[in-house]
Amino acid sequence: MPVADRELILNAFTMNTPGHLSAGTWRHPRDQSRRYLDIEWWVELARTLERGRLDAVFLADVLGVYDVYGAGADAALRSAAQIPVNDPVQLLPAMAHATEHLGLAVTASVSFEHPFPFARRMSTLDHLTRGRVGWNIVTSYLNSGALNLGVPGQVAHDRRYDIADEYLEVCYKLWERSWDDDAVVLDAERAVYVEPSRVHPIGHRGEFFTVPGIHLAEPSPQRTPFLFQAGASPRGLRFAARHAEGIFVAAPSTEVLARQVAAANDAVEAAGRAPVPVIQQLTVVVAETDQDARRRFEEYLEVADPVGAQVLISGWTGIDFAALDPDRVLQREESQAIQSTVDAFTATDPTKRWTPREIADYVRVGGDGPVLVGSAATVADGIERIVEQTGVRGFNLAATVVPEAWEQVVDLLVPELQARGRFKRDYAPGTLREKLGSGPRTAAPHPAATVRIDVPTPEDAGRNRA
Numbered sequence: 001m002p003v004a005d006r007e008l009i010l011n012a013f014t015m016n017t018p019g020h021l022s023a024g025t026w027r028h029p030r031d032q033s034r035r036y037l038d039i040e041w042w043v044e045l046a047r048t049l050e051r052g053r054l055d056a057v058f059l060a061d062v063l064g065v066y067d068v069y070g071a072g073a074d075a076a077l078r079s080a081a082q083i084p085v086n087d088p089v090q091l092l093p094a095m096a097h098a099t100e101h102l103g104l105a106v107t108a109s110v111s112f113e114h115p116f117p118f119a120r121r122m123s124t125l126d127h128l129t130r131g132r133v134g135w136n137i138v139t140s141y142l143n144s145g146a147l148n149l150g151v152p153g154q155v156a157h158d159r160r161y162d163i164a165d166e167y168l169e170v171c172y173k174l175w176e177r178s179w180d181d182d183a184v185v186l187d188a189e190r191a192v193y194v195e196p197s198r199v200h201p202i203g204h205r206g207e208f209f210t211v212p213g214i215h216l217a218e219p220s221p222q223r224t225p226f227l228f229q230a231g232a233s234p235r236g237l238r239f240a241a242r243h244a245e246g247i248f249v250a251a252p253s254t255e256v257l258a259r260q261v262a263a264a265n266d267a268v269e270a271a272g273r274a275p276v277p278v279i280q281q282l283t284v285v286v287a288e289t290d291q292d293a294r295r296r297f298e299e300y301l302e303v304a305d306p307v308g309a310q311v312l313i314s315g316w317t318g319i320d321f322a323a324l325d326p327d328r329v330l331q332r333e334e335s336q337a338i339q340s341t342v343d344a345f346t347a348t349d350p351t352k353r354w355t356p357r358e359i360a361d362y363v364r365v366g367g368d369g370p371v372l373v374g375s376a377a378t379v380a381d382g383i384e385r386i387v388e389q390t391g392v393r394g395f396n397l398a399a400t401v402v403p404e405a406w407e408q409v410v411d412l413l414v415p416e417l418q419a420r421g422r423f424k425r426d427y428a429p430g431t432l433r434e435k436l437g438s439g440p441r442t443a444a445p446h447p448a449a450t451v452r453i454d455v456p457t458p459e460d461a462g463r464n465r466a
């Protein structure tokens with residue numbers, strides 16, 4: 001089926017902070033994002049999203065402060081540009097308990113935690129959510145995060161992906177190979193809970209990690225959580241093509257998006273895998289009429305913080321916007337932060353030149369992704385146009401003023417897309433992977449699948465002594 005005729009994947013893109021992508025919207029009188037500290041806030045959000053049949057709530061995260069702008073954290077703190085920011089993982093059990101089908105995707109970095117405890121945390125979540133967990137694999141881009149872990153600074157951009165490759169290899173061995181499906185026997189007569197011969201030490205000795213032993217958690221519904229990734233630089237794309245089951249992009253224009261989708265599709269094909277959905281970041285402002293939506297958008301722009309926007313774009317690009325001439329076209333440069341964000345505003349579309357002032361203005365509402373404003377019909381038209389022109393499979397919808405932004409999506413936009421046959425009316429049964437149409441387990445040549453059929457490690461002979 002051509003991509004343009006397929007049902008969209010729609011996720012809600014948010015973060016455990018009052019200022020995710022539109023810094024300053026917390027000042028709007030109707031905004032309730034201050035309630036991010038309240039577990040009820042997240043439960044209500046999960047229920048709203050499930051009412052709208054959204055595929056997943058997708059929680060972004062950073063472990064660091066945006067201190068590139070003005071070479072300090074003051075501007076980030078004032079504008080609540082992704083700070084204060086709480087741990088996203090702890091929201092998942094509450095949201096899972098309040099819902100039955102909603103996917104729960106969480107961002108976690110391979111740069112800050114050893115894979116052994118992380119793999120167990122994800123297995124635990126996959127059990128508690130009955131197989132609805134997704135992992136947005138990030139390598140992190142904020143130097144401030146690295147420094148607080150006692151290392152001299154961030155590992156270089158491409159090297160971070162080398163580490164990530166091995167991190168994933170360790171996780172796959174723990175999730176997919178360590179425990180046989182029938183390891184837990186619960187044989188009361190023989191007094192055997194787990195059959196030891198069916199649990200295998202992974203014997204991993206690599207360049208970055210040594211993990212000789214067994215996984216601590218028994219096999220969870222998905223084993224490997226559904227994997228999202230947003231690498232869009234050449235090295236990042238190679239990583240995404242190898243591991244991702246959903247590829248995220250944030251392209252500021254349809255032209256850039258079309259190029260990114262084509263590049264992602266090519267990379268996945270070169271990796272010998274079946275096509276992987278590419279999902280674009282998008283902010284929508286929907287109301288009963290175009291005029292009402294426009295009015296709301298003007299209100300949001302009024303409270304959006306222009307300095308906060310520059311704090312965010314400086315963090316994403318690694319370029320201090322406070323030090324730039326606002327009217328001199330931004331030039332491409334090598335970045336140790338998000339290379340593809342620098343490229344998106346410089347090299348990817350040679351027909352468009354962006355000055356720092358234009359970029360900062362663009363980023364004010366909706367961050368580095370586009371904004372569609374209008375009635376449900378107008379926004380649905382815009383979405384259909386983007387899909388047809390780019391081949392993108394879905395959208396990570398970001399919020400502005402909350403919770404009204406989520407309610408607009410669920411009560412106005414979703415019914416319009418459903419009426420056009422663009423969006424499902426009900427969830428498919430099963431795990432998140434099954435709901436997204438990928439079957440129960442990853443398929444070869446995905447490395448999580450091939451690790452299952454690899455020969456057992458020599459350590460298996462001395463089982464469980466590791």
Ligand SMILES: Cc1cc2nc3c(=O)[nH]c(=O)nc-3n(C[C@H](O)[C@H](O)[C@H](O)COP(=O)(O)O)c2cc1C
Pocket residue numbers: 059060061062107109137138139140141157230231232233234235236237248249250281337338339340341396
């Ligand atoms: C839509 C989107 C969402 C992202 N969310 C996060 C996030 O929550 N946390 C994070 O550390 N990085 C996030 N990133 C950055 C990516 O993880 C990754 O660092 C970046 O896309 C790498 O790009 P590169 O390979 O082009 O340098 C996101 C990127 C995109 C495009």
